[in-house]
Structures are given as structure tokens and as C-alpha cells.
Amino acid sequence: MIDNRVPVERAILFGAPDPSISDELVHEHMEELRRLTDTAGGEVVSVVQQRVRSPTPSLYIGKGKAEELASAVELLKADLVIFDEELSPVQGANLEKVLGVRVMDRAELILDIFATRARSKEAKLQVELAQLEYLLPRLRRMWTHLSRIRGGIGLRGPGETQLETDRRLIRRRIADLRDKLRGVAAARATQRKSREGRFRAALVGYTNAGKSSLLAALSGADLFVEDRLFATLDSATRAVDLGGGQEALVTDTVGFIRKLPHHLVASFRSTLEEARESDVLLVVMDAAHPDREEHLAVVREVLRDLDLLDRPQALVFNQVDRLTPEELSALRTRVRAFEPYPSIFVSAVSPGGVDPLVSFLLAGALSRFERVEVEVPAADGRTMAAVYRDGEVLNQISRDGHVLLEARLPRALLGRLEKTEGVTVRPAVVSLAGVADEEAGAGG
Numbered sequence: 347m348i349d350n351r352v353p354v355e356r357a358i359l360f361g362a363p364d365p366s367i368s369d370e371l372v373h374e375h376m377e378e379l380r381r382l383t384d385t386a387g388g389e390v391v392s393v394v395q396q397r398v399r400s401p402t403p404s405l406y407i408g409k410g411k412a413e414e415l416a417s418a419v420e421l422l423k424a425d426l427v428i429f430d431e432e433l434s435p436v437q438g439a440n441l442e443k444v445l446g447v448r449v450m451d452r453a454e455l456i457l458d459i460f461a462t463r464a465r466s467k468e469a470k471l472q473v474e475l476a477q478l479e480y481l482l483p484r485l486r487r488m489w490t491h492l493s494r495i496r497g498g499i500g501l502r503g504p505g506e507t508q509l510e511t512d513r514r515l516i517r518r519r520i521a522d523l524r525d526k527l528r529g530v531a532a533a534r535a536t537q538r539k540s541r542e543g544r545f546r547a548a549l550v551g552y553t554n555a556g557k558s559s560l561l562a563a564l565s566g567a568d569l570f571v572e573d574r575l576f577a578t579l580d581s582a583t584r585a586v587d588l589g590g591g592q593e594a595l596v597t598d599t600v601g602f603i604r605k606l607p608h609h610l611v612a613s614f615r616s617t618l619e620e621a622r623e624s625d626v627l628l629v630v631m632d633a634a635h636p637d638r639e640e641h642l643a644v645v646r647e648v649l650r651d652l653d654l655l656d657r658p659q660a661l662v663f664n665q666v667d668r669l670t671p672e673e674l675s676a677l678r679t680r681v682r683a684f685e686p687y688p689s690i691f692v693s694a695v696s697p698g699g700v701d702p703l704v705s706f707l708l709a710g711a712l713s714r715f716e717r718v719e720v721e722v723p724a725a726d727g728r729t730m731a732a733v734y735r736d737g738e739v740l741n742q743i744s745r746d747g748h749v750l751l752e753a754r755l756p757r758a759l760l761g762r763l764e765k766t767e768g769v770t771v772r773p774a775v776v777s778l779a780g781v782a783d784e785e786a787g788a789g790g
């Protein structure tokens with residue numbers, strides 16, 4: 347049999363952290379880069395590090411270190427060097443000249459993973475847009491790769507005219523993608539409108555924290571869960587039964603990571619609109635991860651980029667099954683002392699492990715309701731239907747061509763009812779229970 351699998355690319359990982367970052371953190375960052383490389387299908391043949399206080403504009407690292415790295419590339423027959431730090435287009439191009447192999451930074455690696463994992467039409471458009479925006483300032487370098495792959499042309503690279511033509515084409519494609527995405531975003535907005543009036547929560551957080559697992563545990567739905575980075579790229583919304591006739595709509599979203607390319611954040615904006623319109627953001631963390639605190643800081647940074655930081659939040663510490671009772675109680679104490687947000691401790695895999703989250707959602711769903719008395723013209727079937735659909739009707743009586751309802755209604759609906767002609771809303775003071783209903787023929 348012919349083995350026609352693409353040969354695995356052999357990668358050297360290079361970390362050039364600032365001297366102020368602790369050794370443990372540097373170690374974790376490189377472990378994460380290793381996992382990213384693995385997710386992208388590469389094989390790590392070596393991990394090299396050097397503390398760099400001030401990166402040089404030409405190579406990021408010093409010339410001597412670059413030459414050392416070039417020898418390692420040759421010795422280990424590496425195809426690729428992946429930098430944990432962000433490289434400017436110039437640094438990338440110069441490093442490739444010195445090293446003689448392809449050089450990527452973390453951002454490009456993440457883009458690559460997103461590109462191979464995107465499934466839905468929207469995710470694909472978003473990733474392509476982010477990739478082209480990343481590519482544009484690096485076009486000359488990418489052209490050099492292409493010439494090498496094609497052979498023949500050698501390393502001359504394209505002429506200026508060719509580059510200009512390509513830049514124009516890419517810009518046109520970018521405009522086209524933006525247009526298409528606007529269309530998808532509009533469709534999404536319509537879909538969200540139909541969910542108005544229902545209690546909504548969005549799971550956001552670091553990649554691999556267990557967001558999809560939590561939604562699966564809450565809703566019983568079958569969602570893609572994997573012990574890999576970026577298992578989920580598309581938002582998915584599921585109804586969660588909270589008991590007592592209450593329900594929440596919970597949305598699973600794409601995971602975040604440190605140094606998430608900002609092009610990606612920008613193009614995933616509309617996917618994350620779902621989070622903007624939800625009643626609460628559930629910020630999910632892997633409670634057992636050694637880098638938990640940094641993960642939370644990164645998540646907050648991305649939320650700030652997305653203007654989501656001011657949304658109501660709750661901290662969801664997942665995977666507590668992996669903590670000892672002592673660790674868990676220390677964590678609770680710490681969180682209570684330092685975090686102003688409500689915190690919830692859960693496990694997506696233990697029986698009853700998500701009960702605290704269900705209680706939290708139930709309290710949230712109930713708190714949005716207000717007990718009111720609504721008077722609706724009997725002919726206004728539309729308003730009646732809305733009240734029954736979104737609220738909980740406790741009593742109903744009919745009189746003088748009007749229907750008097752005692753109900754618990756979500757505030758969003760109340761706002762709309764107050765603006766509807768012929769409809770009156772009053773706070774419910776006395777219960778209507780026992781009041782005669784003329785239609786039922788009991789009074790009069």
C-alpha cells in the first residue's frame with residue numbers, strides 16, 4: 347500500500363520571554379505552544395528558549411542566537427520554527443533568511459488551526475478574513491515560500507507589479523468576505539430576536555476549560571468535546587431545563603487563548619454577539635489548571651477587546667473533581683476574598699456536578715420576572731399569545747371586552763407591553779385568585 351499521508355512537519359519551538367516572567371509560567375507557555383503545534387499536526391523536535399529583554403527590530407533575537415538556531419535546524423532536519431512571541435513581518439522575513447526554513451509565530455499557528463477546524467460557513471468566512479488580513483503585510487515573504495515550493499523560480503520572489511496585483515486581489519477578497527459576513531450576521535440577529543424574552547446565558551472562557559462539556563451536561567445535548575485546543579469554533583445554543591417550568595438558553599462559544607490574534611478576535615465578533623445579548627456571561631475556568639489565574643486574566647482581556655467586560659458575569663470553576671477537598675476549600679476562600687462576582691464550583695463529569703450551575707441559572711431566570719396585572723383587550727390575540735409564551739400566567743378573568751391577567755412576566759416583555767396600545771400594566775398587589783370571572787359565568 348502506498349502511504350500518501352502528508353509527512354508530519356518537524357518543528358522547533360522557540361520561546362523568547364521577557365526576563366520578568368517566572369520560570370513556571372514560561373514552562374506553561376511552551377507547553378501550550380507544544381499542544382498548539384500538536385493540534386496543528388506538527389511534531390516538536392526541540393524546544394529552545396532565551397530570555398529577551400528588548401527584541402531587535404531585525405530578528406527579534408540576537409544574531410548569534412539566530413545562527414545557533416540555524417545549526418539546530420540543520421542538525422534536527424526541522425522544517426519549521428515556531429516562535430511563541432509575535433513577530434513583525436520584517437523579523438519573520440529576516441529569520442527565514444537566516445534559518446533557511448519557514449518561520450511562524452503563535453498567531454499564525456493559531457490561524458492555521460482555526461482554518462483546518464472551521465466547519466460552518468460562517469466560521470470559514472471568519473477564518474479566511476483573519477488569515478488574509480494577517481497575510482497582507484507579509485505578502486512578499488509568503489510569495490517566497492510559493493516560489494520555493496514551485497521550484498524553478500528560485501528565491502527571486504515576485505516583482506513589484508505582481509505584488510501590487512496580488513495586494514489588490516486580496517483587498518478585494520477581504521471586502522467581499524466582510525460583505526458576506528455582514529449578511530450572516532443579519533441572519534443571526536433575526537434568529538436571536540426570536541429568543542427575546544427568554545433567559546439567556548453564554549459560556550465563555552479559555553480553550554479546553556470544559557465549556558462544551560458543561561453545556562452537554564446541562565442540556566443532555568451531544569456536543570463535540572475533545573481534549574484538544576479549539577475543539578469548538580461555532581457557537582451553539584441549547585435549551586436547558588431548570589425545573590419548575592423554567593428554562594434557560596445557554597450558548598457555547600469559541601475558546602480564548604493567550605495572544606489570540608486580534609484579526610481573529612475581530613472576525614469572530616459577530617459569533618460572539620450571542621454573548622453580548624445574554625443576561626449573564628458564565629466565565630468558565632479549569633479550576634485544576636496550574637495557570638488558572640493567567641487564563642482568567644487572558645479571558646478578561648479578550649472580553650474587554652470585545653466590549654463585553656461590562657456584562658453581568660459569574661465565574662464558573664469547572665473540573666473540581668480533579669481537586670482534593672483541601673484544594674477546593676482553599677480555592678473557595680481565595681475566590682470569595684478576591685472576586686466581586688458570584689462564583690460557582692462545578693464538574694461536568696461527576697453525577698450532579700452541574701447542579702450548582704442549574705440553581706444559579708434558575709435564580710437568574712426567576713429574578714427577571716415581575717408579578718403584574720395586565721389588562722388586554724380581548725381582541726388582541728397577539729399580546730395574549732406573547733404573555734402566555736414568555737410569562738407564567740397565574741390567573742385570568744374576562745370582563746367588559748377585556749382580559750385581566752395576573753402573571754409573572756419577564757421585564758423585557760413588560761417594557762413592550764407598556765408601549766402597546768390598549769394594554770395596561772400594574773404591579774400586582776392583590777391576587778386575582780377567587781375574583782369572579784364573568785365569562786366563566788361565575789359572577790355578574
Ligand SMILES: Nc1nc2c(ncn2[C@@H]2O[C@H](COP(=O)(O)OP(=O)(O)OP(=O)(O)O)[C@@H](O)[C@H]2O)c(=O)[nH]1
Pocket residue numbers: 552553554555556557558559560570571572573574575576577578579600601602664665666667668692693694695696
Ligand atoms: N475531569 C474533568 N474533565 C473535564 C471536565 N469538563 C471537561 N473536561 C475535559 O476537558 C476537555 C475539554 O473539554 P471541552 O468541553 O471540549 O472544553 P471546551 O472549553 O469546550 O474547549 P474548546 O472548545 O476547545 O474551547 C475534554 O477532554 C473534557 O472531557 C470536568 O468537569 N472534569
Ligand SMILES: [Mg+2]
Pocket residue numbers: 557558559570571577578598
Ligand atoms: Mg468546546
